[in-house]
Amino acid sequence: MEVNSLTAMAILVLASYIFFYLPASRLRGVLVLIMLGIIGYALVATVAEMPTFGASANPPHNEVYQRYLHQAVEDTGAINAIAAIITDYRAFDTLGEVTVLFTAIAAALSNLKAH
Amino acid sequence: MEDLLVRIICRLVVPFVQLYGLYVITHGHLSPGGGFAGGAIVGASMILFALAFNLEAGSRKLSHDISLLMESGGAIGFILAGFVAMLLGQNFLTNKAAGFPLGVPGNLFSSGAIFFFSVAIGFKVGSTMCTLFYNLIEGSDRHRSSE
Amino acid sequence: MIDIEVLSKLFNNYYYFAAIILFIIGFHTMLTHANLIKKIIGMNIMETAAFLIFVSIGYIEGGRAPILDEGFDQIYMNPLPQALILTGIVVAVSVTAYALSLIIKLYQHYGTVDADEIARIRSYKP
Amino acid sequence: MTTGIEIFLLTFLIVCAVAVAYLKDLLSAVIVFGAYSLIMAINWQMLGAPDIAITEAALGAGVTTFLFIATISKTRRSE
Numbered sequence: 001m002e003v004n005s006l007t008a009m010a011i012l013v014l015a016s017y018i019f020f021y022l023p024a025s026r027l028r029g030v031l032v033l034i035m036l037g038i039i040g041y042a043l044v045a046t047v048a049e050m051p052t053f054g055a056s057a058n059p060p061h062n063e064v065y066q067r068y069l070h071q072a073v074e075d076t077g078a079i080n081a082i083a084a085i086i087t088d089y090r091a092f093d094t095l096g097e098v099t100v101l102f103t104a105i106a107a108a109l110s111n112l113k114a115h
Numbered sequence: 116m117e118d119l120l121v122r123i124i125c126r127l128v129v130p131f132v133q134l135y136g137l138y139v140i141t142h143g144h145l146s147p148g149g150g151f152a153g154g155a156i157v158g159a160s161m162i163l164f165a166l167a168f169n170l171e172a173g174s175r176k177l178s179h180d181i182s183l184l185m186e187s188g189g190a191i192g193f194i195l196a197g198f199v200a201m202l203l204g205q206n207f208l209t210n211k212a213a214g215f216p217l218g219v220p221g222n223l224f225s226s227g228a229i230f231f232f233s234v235a236i237g238f239k240v241g242s243t244m245c246t247l248f249y250n251l252i253e254g255s256d257r258h259r260s261s262e
Numbered sequence: 263m264i265d266i267e268v269l270s271k272l273f274n275n276y277y278y279f280a281a282i283i284l285f286i287i288g289f290h291t292m293l294t295h296a297n298l299i300k301k302i303i304g305m306n307i308m309e310t311a312a313f314l315i316f317v318s319i320g321y322i323e324g325g326r327a328p329i330l331d332e333g334f335d336q337i338y339m340n341p342l343p344q345a346l347i348l349t350g351i352v353v354a355v356s357v358t359a360y361a362l363s364l365i366i367k368l369y370q371h372y373g374t375v376d377a378d379e380i381a382r383i384r385s386y387k388p
Numbered sequence: 389m390t391t392g393i394e395i396f397l398l399t400f401l402i403v404c405a406v407a408v409a410y411l412k413d414l415l416s417a418v419i420v421f422g423a424y425s426l427i428m429a430i431n432w433q434m435l436g437a438p439d440i441a442i443t444e445a446a447l448g449a450g451v452t453t454f455l456f457i458a459t460i461s462k463t464r465r466s467e
Contacts, residue, residue, distance in 0.1 A: 020130065025231035032293045040286050047278040048268045054323035056337065061322065065340050071343075073330055076210055076231040077226035078144035081328035081338070082439045084347040086149065091208040095197070097349045098190050098236065101243050104356030108363040112250050139442065146329065146439035151352050155446035162454050221331065240352065244451045247359045251366065251458040287405040288425050297467045299414055306452065310428055317435055324445050327436045330408040333439075338438040338451060346464040348440055355455075369463040372459050 008042040011035070125167035140237035144226045150236025157237065160242030170253055178237040182246045189239025196231045277318035284311035296366050296378045302358060309354045313347045320344060394434055400427050412467050418456040425449035 014036040051058045068081060069087070079083040086094055124152030133156075139146075140153030165173025200206065200213035208241070211217060264376030278286050284307060291304030326332070328341040365375055372380050404424040411417040425448035432441040 001347060010119060016275065029294060032290065036286055036290055036293075038355065040282065043282045043285070044279070047275055048271045048362070050243050050275060050278060052271075052288055053275045053277055053318065054321050056322050056325075058321055060320075060340055062318070062342070064342065068341055069328070069330065073220050076144075076229060077220050078229050079220055079329055079340040079361050080144050080149070080439075081330055082144065082345045083149075083229060083233070084147060084226075085143045085341055087143075087229045087236075088210045090345065091197070091232065093208075093349060094232070094236065095193065095208065097352060098193055098239055098349045098355050101292060101356055102186070102190050105243050105362050108247060109250055110358050111360070111367055114367070147327065148442055149348075149439065151348060152439065152442040152446055155352075155443060155451060159446055159450040159454070162451065166454070174288075244447075248451070248454055248458060251359070251362060251455060251462070276395065276398065282401065282407055283402055287402065287409065291405075291409045294465075295409070297414070299456065299463070300409075300417065300467065303408055303417060306421065306448075307391075310448070313433070313440075314428070315434065317437055317440065321435050322436070325436055327438050344437045346423070346440075346441055348443055351440065351443050351447055357450055359455055360402075362455055365459055366462050375463050387426055 005042060008038055011038050117191050121167050125163060129160050131162050132163070133157055136160060136237075136241070138168065140233055141230070141235040141240070145167040145221065145223070149232040151240055153202040153233075154237035154240030155244060157241035158248075160246045161245045165249065165252075170249070174249070177245060179246075179249070182249075185238050187244060188233050189237075193232060193239070196228055196235060199233045200228070206223070267276055277321075278315055281311045281318070283316035284308075284314065296376045298368070298375045299362075301359050302365070305357060305361075306354065309350075313350060316343050359384070372375055395430075397427055397434065401431070414460050414465055414467055415457070417453050418453060418460065421456070422449050422453040425452065 012035060015031060015038075018093070068085065072081045072084040073079060076084040076088040136156035137154075139148035139156060143149030143153065149226065158187060161177055164176060179189040200209045200215075203213040204214040207259045210226075212227045217227050218225035220228075222224070288304045288307030288311060291307065292301050295301060297306070315367065320343035322337055322339055325337040325339045328338045328344070349365055368380065369375050374380060374383075401424060404420055404427065407420050408417050408424070411420065425444060429441045429445040429449060432438075432444055
């Protein structure tokens with residue numbers, strides 16, 4: 001059960017082009033359903049090959065996970081591991097996120113107050 | 116809008132919601148929560164106040180200038196708390212290596228700079244949500260009347 | 263063509279499967295409805311589906327939430343996907359707010375929130 | 389034991405998503421979307437992520453619904 005994801009992406013791009021050039025009609029609905037069927041088939045085929053849900057030997061639970069769990073309290077003093085990751089290990093990520101909030105509100109205000 | 120029950124219940128509930136939001140912000144390193152969740156709760160409480168009463172009452176509680184000041188202050192406070200570590204001779208946004216006192220894990224005043232970061236993020240998120248809602252409600256009216 | 267093995271795998275990974283179904287439903291809502299607010303709701307459903315598949319990757323059977331106050335004998339969930347998704351939720355809300363402000367401006371300009379209607383108005387009156 | 393509850397919650401999510409697509413009244417659709425976000429918050433808690441559960445309950449079910457209602461009050465209600 002192998003899916004070439006590049007083929008799926010190419011079909012997706014092609015279908016989107018047809019979608020933008022067609023008016024709202026029955027043909028467009030059928031086309032959207034075909035496109036979603038292709039995407040859904042690719043996703044389901046991917047999920048069927050993923051490791052079992054909830055097993056403790058899955059690939060995400062590697063040494064990074066062990067490092068965060070064992071060293072977080074000693075490194076940051078925070079009991080909550082998520083707070084330790086957000087505001088200490090990956091604080092630069094949070095800085096970018098604060099920038100995203102600032103940009104969003106600046107864009108929304110300049111949009112709403114525009115003449 | 117003119118319902119008496121809604122107003123009384125909101126006047127009762129909003130202070131407790133805000134207290135819970137502040138609790139979630141300040142205990143972010145001990146329990147689930149943190150800056151994002153607590154700031155969202157505080158902002159939602161202000162939106163609830165403005166919904167139950169009218170917009171003028173909400174604007175009187177938290178005026179536009181104060182809200183914009185809080186929002187810019189949250190972002191600038193986050194960056195300044197990062198620059199403190201640079202003044203202490205370490206990289207930007209470091210916590211333990213810059214010499215912030217970590218304290219005993221489990222106490223309220225532990226974990227150094229994480230507390231300041233959480234408070235800054237909480238201010239930022241709460242005032243952002245509040246300002247977005249106020250401007251979505253009223254921004255276009257002012258534009259239409261000025262035309 | 264459909265093996266029983268694939269079906270049992272899908273049943274075991276039911277969180278992933280539900281996330282895919284939600285993604286498809288959100289995408290279908292976004293593509294087939296001409297109303298712009300409906301499109302934004304569909305986009306929110308798609309975002310939530312992506313968050314669901316990301317967090318369920320970090321799930322460990324019988325684990326606790328990553329509040330490290332019970333020592334290291336316990337099994338804890340993987341905290342890394344949760345920390346990344348927490349950022350993503352806030353970004354999703356800001357994207358939604360910006361899109362809604364655009365919708366309000368479009369309504370003031372064209373008098374409708376229907377995408378096909380707006381396209382028709384634009385093509386007749388350049 | 390818990391699998392039944394989880395499958396029930398996921399089914400509820402899918403039903404809510406389909407209902408959002410089929411409702412003609414935009415205000416009803418937004419309220420159903422709020423219910424969807426609340427069920428999703430319970431789902432995060434079942435997955436062992438209380439941080440995301442609190443954030444989703446405050447942002448997804450609270451602030452997003454308020455923003456949508458503000459937009460609908462500015463524009464029209466029926467699709």
